[in-house]
Amino acid sequence: MTRIVTLTLNPALDSSTDAEHVAPDLKLRCSAPRADAGGGGVNVSRAIAFLGGQSLAALALGGGPGERVRQLLRVEGIPVHDLGVAVETRQNLSVIARDTGAQYRFIMPGQTWTDVDVDRSCEALCKLARAGDLIVPSGSLPPGVGPGDLVALTNRLAVLGVRIVLDTSGAALQAFATGRAKTLHVLRMDLEEAQSLAGRDLDTVADVAQFGRELVDAGAAKSVIVAKGAEGSILVTSRGQGWHVRPPKVNVVSKTGAGDSFVAGFTLALAQGSSDLEATVRGVGAAxxxxxxxxxxxxxxxxxxxxxxxxxxTEL
Structure with missing residues (x-):
């Protein structure tokens, strides 16, 4: 099977807990917290493991929180490759109010990287990568790392003969959507991100597919995938093909992790030799x-x- 390497430049130690009621100015008595390794690529690696596959998690770990993330991944049987960037890993907090069921998520930015940190991580990943690998950069960028840095990294990786499946957002997504890199196998985003890029509403599946074709024509990626919530995902390829993959109706408990699970199912299927369409079906099932x-x-x-x-x- 093709090797999968996930890349998380801004991992996190995610703590989750609950309190009877959440209100300002009060001491909130919480239950014992649960700790999980977090960050986009980390979650993809964890989901791949839940699906019965294996990946190598390449990430920047530092300080006590970073060591805790390493331990948590080790317990789950996920091998780790440390990129050697000595910045302390961030910590996030999620609190559920038991009386209302509302969830409050506090997401930290992470420590600022220097140019030396950026260069070191790039060199480490390029030494790790080998021809044929599936590389999955996923999640937010830490302060000090710009979209251009990620574009430069994927350009270097592409020369090595890897396939890149990118799931990102914000300015980084904008940089790749304009075709600055022209090195991606797959670019994946959700509907909100797609509408922001398009500058218009994408109300129908046909609207989404048309925008996907615009991105492919601009050189953003060989294939573009847009997630449309409960309606599933739309795949458009450089061959002019398009499909809408719709999941069955399910009982929704939490939407958190659906995107990372999609990427996990999709990438694992690719690693096992599936086509982009077959992999999209597997990704939709995982989501x-x-x-x-x-x-x-x-x-x-x-x-x-x-x-x-x-x-x-459904073929489009």
């Missing part, structure tokens, strides 16, 4: 599985396979 679990649990292998089999595929 459907993820929304039926609590927010920190991501997807489940058995249900992901079942939901993939129940998904419908």
């Amino acid at each position: 459907a599985s993820a929304v039926t679990t609590p927010d920190t649990d991501l997807c489940d292998g058995a249900s992901a396979e079942r939901y993939a089999a129940l998904s419908t595929v």
Whole structure:
């Protein structure tokens, strides 16, 4: 099977807890916290493991929180490659108010990287990568790392003969969407991000597919995938093909982790030799599985396979 390497430049130690009521100015008595390794690529690696696959998690770890992330991944059987950037790993906090069910998520930015940190991580990843790998950069960029740095990294990786599946947002997504890199195998985004890029509403599946074709024509990637929530995902390829993959209806518990689970299912299927369409079906199944679990649990292998089999595929 093709090796999968996930890349997380801004990992996190995610703590989650609950309190009876959340209000300002009060001491909030919380239950014992749960700790999870977090960050986009880390979550993709964890979800791949839940689906029965394996990946190598390349990430920047530092300080006590970084060591805790390393330990948590080790317990889950996920091998780690440290990029050697000595910045302390950030910590995030999620609190659920038991009386209302509302969730409050406090997301930290991470420490600022220097130019030396950026160069060191780039060199480390390029030494790690080998021809044929599937590289999955995912998640936010830490302060000090700009979209141009990520574009430069993917350009160097592409020369090595890897395939890149990118799931990012904000300015980084904007940089790749304009075709600055022309090195991606797949660019994936959700509907909100797609509408922001397009500068217009994408109300229908046809609207989304048209925008996907615009991105492919601009050189953003060989294939573009846009997630449309409960309606599934739309795949458009450089061959002019397009499909809408729709999952079955499921009981939604938490939408957290659906995107990371999609990327996990999609990339694992690619690594096993599936086409982009077959991989999209597997990704949609994994995303459907993820929304039926609590927010920190991501997807489940058995249900992901079942939901993939129940998904419908419509050619566009």
